[in-house]
Amino acid sequence: MLPNFRERNRLIFFAVVLFAVVYPFVFTRAFHQHIMIMVFMYGLLAIAWDIMGGYTNLFSFGQSVFFGIGAYTSTILFLRWGISPWLGMAAGGCLSGLLGVLVSYPTSRLRGHYFAIATLAFLFVVQTVLENWKFVGGAQGLTLPLLQQSSLWQFQFRESKLPYYYIMLALLASGLLITRGVINSRVGYYLRALREAPEVAQSLGVNTARYRLIAIGLSAFLSALSGTFYAQYVLYIDPPSVISLGLSVEVVLISVFGGSGTLYGPLLGTAILIPLTNLIRAWLGGAGKGIAYMVFAGIIILICVLQPEGIIRLFKGPRKASRGYR
Amino acid sequence: MKFLQVNQVTKRFGGLVANDKISFEMSGGEILGIVGPNGAGKTTLFNCISGFYRVNSGGIHFEGRDITNAPPYAVCARGVARTFQIVQNFEKMTLVENIMVGAFLKWRRKGKAEEEALEVLRFIDLLDKRNVVARHLSPPEKRRLGLGMALSTQPKLLMLDETMAGLTPVEIDEVLDLVRKIRATGVGVIVIEHVMRAVMTISERIIVLDSGKKIAEGSPDEIAHNEGVIRAYLGRSYAGG
């Protein structure tokens, strides 16, 4: 039974990649392209969150802080010193990773809900500081100037969304490959080990504190990439829209809905939820009073109660291993 | 220099003194048994050596290097591996993955680590269940897996915490053979055990602990006839006769 199960997965994987590449030529309408770009952006965020939440049980609400640091770093470097957003993206990633590690070090020893609440407090602190820090535009936010013509180096395109589409797709793909590489390497095994039984892992030579920080650093780095993309895509960032609990929580929902602690779970979650919310908002939003989000929440509760492991488990098929012990 | 030197190790939990100035030494490749009634401080001593507890006073040296209060992963990296009294494996991972976590200490690449892991599984006779998820193992198999995980870090000293508890006589003999096989590869072993028959047959030397103090040390025969030991185990009245 085992071999064709892996065949089926590879087939699905290629079908998805093909669909993603061809999609903008089939759906030429900007609104549909916008939805897919959001799917990719949230996809990268969900994967990044899952490295911490799914693989290391460090459930965090801080994802939008890393996203925000990415957005703000590249924007300020571009506005104040004219540095290309690409370099800004890299710098934002490293800064976000560094900050993630520095701040998480004391709190990463904490378990479960303590760590979650600490990240909530951390999110609130960063948002309040940004709102009152004039250098970064304070509450007024930062507006990126509209360039006259598109330019890759300045990361801004006027006519169509295609460049944005493929850049975000590339970022998502690289995020996926990096994560897959890490998960299947020594680090991945150590993370899964320290998730289940930290003491046992320590007794086998795993420096649990260091590997938690590696997971946090990587997660922060990938989230910052999405942040820079968002800044260049919307050309206006202010604290509430970039560093908000709403964004953090949306990422958590997507990842858990799809199935956390797996590689493709978060992606599946994004592929279902992001189009759904956008369509419901476009369809009912105009007339409805937030019905869209009520439907969204209802589905989440249903999924949690029916399928606590997340949707992806539905497609995993029978348990990989046979039951050795009767 | 000595293989393992433990001198004047003291560990207090608030008022309770779990280990009171315990000292002993080990030369390489030896099987040392540690026995004593419940609450004598055996597992505490284990946790002090393996870095899970911080020692209040005294020192621990392994192969001449000071490992007092070193973090557990550093102690393991030095070559001191341990199993746990309450067996804990990585439930959601397969057997080979469980062993690989330890193997990664010596071999960075995934391929080499997997190879070594399969080797260890053959050694502990669980190779056929390599892709089984640890949760589905029987208790004795889980304990053997625990042993395998400790072995996979290629230790020079292996500390076994009640590996024989709750096993049938046949299973106990299997474990004893395993320990002898390990000993044959030059690895030093410390065994904490309640099953007197097992510890008596396997150990070359035995230390007896009672309420935190070392009350006796010697060969299994000396210990069996030692006044203090009997009193500690069987209570005041018996010792009189």
Added chain:
Amino acid sequence: METAILILQLIVDGLLVGLPYALIAIGLTLIWGVMDIINFAHGEFLVVGMYVGYWTYALLGVSPVLSLPVAILLLGALGWVTYRYAIARVLKSENLLSQIVVTFGVSVFLQNLFLFLFSGDYRSISQEPWIKGDLMIQGIFLSIPELVISMISLLIILLMHLFIRRTNTGKAIVATALDRETAQLMGIDTDRMNSLTFTIGIGCLGVAGVLLPITTHVSPYSGFLFGVLAFTIVALGGFGSIIGTMFAGIMVGLVQSFGGFLVAPAYKYLCVFILYLLILGIRPRGLFGW
């Protein structure tokens, strides 16, 4: 003399803010202590109480105090239903993430249900018939509604403390919180304890909820800030300890009041969260937790 009054005023402000915070956090501390579940919908359940209080005033023209029993029963029932149909099933799955997400789903659902039923309006009780007016004692300014709410909060907290410490059910709840397996061995039906804790925990939100619209406004989004503050108070006070939560609530109130005045009003909540992060670094188990 001037600064003495000012300090006294800030202390009073801190208490008047801190005690209601503590009352809100009581339910959370019990639920968290007993079931190890983050109840993300805690803020939204409070908003249910606030709307009950507001609509009693707006539709019937009477003081929300009259709606106290209704609010407590309604919220208790809501808590029981949430536990029975959502939490209990997810608890069995031991999947930490689903346990967190399910209460979060409830919070988003409730928020948008309020929006659908009552629109995004900010509503507050302006002409409260009974509890109104202000006091001035030796230079200290007090608003009577805030005073009344704080006193009621204190009363309920002490009642809860006695319930937990003195009654059998209370002790059973504590036992379940301390060690679920042993509690089961002692013949305690831990599932009933769970649903009881949820019912009581959410029920006592009714008390705070009903009275709050007198001093502040209620909107579908009011739950967020109260929720986050309650999390912090419980994490600071240590899980499951009623008295610990009370002191933590008062401390948060004082930090908000002094921080707001001495540092800057914009940073009043910031001071609370920075304090929390500092204490967490030193004593992860919280100040009074058991």
Added chain:
Amino acid sequence: MRSRWKSVLVGGLIGLVSVVSFVSPGWSQEKVIKIGAHLPLSGGTAPTGALNREGIDLAVDIINNRHPELTLPLAQSEGLPNLGGAKIKIVYADDRGDPNVAMAEVERLIQEEKVVAIVGGWESSCIKTGSQVAEKFKTPHVSGAGSSVDLTKRGLSYYFRLLAHSGKVNKAYFDFLGDMEKKLGKKYGNVAIAYENTEYGSVFNEQYEREVKERGYKSVASVPFYKAATSVTSEVQKLKAANPDAFFQIGYDPDAILFTKTMRTFNFTPTVWFGMAGYTSPKYIPSVGNDGNGILISGWFHPRFKKPVTMKVGELYAKRYGKEMSIPVALNFMTPIVIAEAINRAGSTDKEAIRNALEKTRLTEDQSIMPGPGIWFSPVQNPPAHSHDNEGATMLVIQIIDKKFEVVWPEKYKTAELIWPHPKWSEK
């Protein structure tokens, strides 16, 4: 059995997603000119969004049908005469008061609904992203709200604003204060401000600080506060300790109400109390009752201010919605009229033609319900000068007297006598 049921659920979910995304709402093509409007129809400012919508609907009714008694453009005719009586149709989109939702919704209106122009937006941050997208797709965007100066300082060529920006709002306050100081021969030197810590509030504060510096006042306290805070006790304590002569408070109705209640508790009474935004919302006076008396508001509009066309439109609104016209209704009311007039003058629905027509718009005082000499736009200039800002926009100073809004300044439009200084809490 259970797992089969679950895959059916998910299959159904994916099916729903794919079907829905291809069905695009297309209406039959009778003579209709579609204009898009993005407003906060859900979220925190939903009630104000709904009021905006009522104003726009009323304006469209006036354009599409004959209203001989009104001097507004296109009121006499049915629809747009130069385009064969084509009717205006508004397509609403809910931006939830969230800038990046506004961006997506405006794009959807332009690309999907194929609207020829965009009106609306309430929060400055939503208008900022909405107008940026409109600029990208070369679609005229006319906003009646959004007082932040930044909106017209970006040199955009497709964005037009009717509202006097917060620079003019502040100027009106200080002009009024200057008049009072001359009339009473007293100096109110110490000023303080409490502003909502958002884009709207901090831009307002910047203008305020510039006016204070230029006119030589002394700012004794500047207190940003957390929007929709649960309590403003420490804010009021800080302000009371500073003891200002003139106090400015900028924030939406929840904070306006909270500040009023807390100031009453701590018996804090500045000589002059200026309020913004929240104080004009219909929720404010019912919530605070007499406590609001004496507050001065720099308003863009007042339903009963002495202008014939405004009074008549006020009656029309009252007949249709059964309540008095409020500021959120009036602000975006003129936007569809300005666009329709431009389209009619351009004689075409080509976006570029509409843009050029808007640049040459010249409405007289009687052709607009807003105060001031009429509506015409400054040319596109590079920042910091303002592009497409309504030069004709002026402010009124309104005071809450006996729980009603009365115009007290400028003298020309006065509807009641000014109360001075701000009454003690005991007297209210």
